[in-house]
Amino acid sequence: MTKEDSKQQPQHHNFPWKRLVAGAVAGTADVWACHPLDRVKTQLQNNPGKSIAATFGDIVSKGKGFSGGVHSLYEGILPMTAEAIFKVGIRYFAFSWFTEQYKTTLYPGSEMTKSQNFVANLCGGAFAGTIESFAVVIPCELLKVRHMTQETNRSFSLVFKDVLRDEGVRGLYKGGSATLLRQITNHMVRFPTYYAVTDYLKGGDHHKHLPVWQNLSAGFLAGTLSTLVNNPLDTIKTRMQKQGQNLNSMQVIRTIYQDGGMRAFWAGCFPRILRVGPGQAITWAVVEAVMDLLGR
Template structure:
């Protein structure tokens, strides 16, 4: 169990947004590789691995192509982080015991609530734009190769104009399920390992390298729990045509078609770069968050983060 701790929302906003920005800058190429692997259609040849996929993108489209869709991520990262931490704290506040403690189960529920909240309000619209940009096979090194979507704002404008605003919520149920499991697992695993290490060291303040390792591990477990959801979501959000079918019907249809044509293993396409994206991303997030929080408050950064996520 852990005890109640009030946070400072403005500091959390600035530190979390900055941490998210650095995470995106460091790890976005792996996300682009993951999306391309998930969109790869079976052609009789062995699908390229994540290293070959990344090399092919850099060679054929230019190195900067690995950062396609980064604008959509950066635009959404500050409200995403703000919502994640503030909503997590809000849901936790509803689940505290009278003595100010909270159980592991309620920590998981708070994380699930935070994941659903950020998915609906920020993540899904952002990812629709990001995936459209990442799916474009054009060379950023060739000025004559003009893409349909020039950047994130332009992509959002074109999508809304041609397909309607509701397109930004295509696959939202899958995104919500993915974010819910991600944050539920992330916050729960983080807090339990932190509690164990605090007891082992007999201190509330953990070394920063231990905090980073905890983030690395907790960040890796989320993708393993929901890889099929993420793959189907990517296929669904990539489509540009309108459909009168319900979201659930299309989700089931895409899943069945994927398994029929490419096998069950296709549901786990891109899992390696996704883990490589999310796990170190969590480590980067916690490290930068701690540094910025320390500069803004003068408090012990590790103590601030670990107490917040307990």
């Protein structure tokens, strides 16, 4: 271990309540900027044979949501905004709380090295993914998939009532294992990647404030990498949560493979990158900006 490594400063500050607020604001910005791409991604995963252009056309031509047409791309935006406020707020709160506990428990009174920070961020990402999954993501993802893939034009609230009536509360957690694994792997990649990139850009000066474009770039890289790593889990999750689907995870995996081989597991990967990459760029940049406004 080098002298420089042993004196590594923390890569981020831990003020959980401030990160809760910052995450809520960032989640709202993310949804409003990227919701149309999320719609296209979800449709592609349920219809892997279609092109992006054809899928886009199908969504617009159905004329659902607002007054129809292009506005259909924003169908379900309000409930998704509500989800994002809680989801992203909880995510950053959980990550910040966990990494603070990790540091004070394992390394009290001393600074962590780069490798120790990396492990803390890795574990913190897994913890954040777990908490947000059970608290918000699993039931909201199921409702989103049901709402986006329905044949009729029913509101989000009616879809919610249908699930409770037909499947009970347990129905809201259908496909939960795949969603949980997706969220855990998402943040086990995103948090360490983001902080590794920003640490490099700061050149060892951990009190330095990066320009917005560098925070955007680091967030985009973190989001893109996580998408490439776990797109198969997202595809499995989407198929399991589709209405009328009563297969377990292994049966869904076999069905996906039969539909298009290994490539089918990466269905919707490109639009998902287009959705997640910019979404994470916006999320991280907004989080950093709000944290600055709150005085870190």
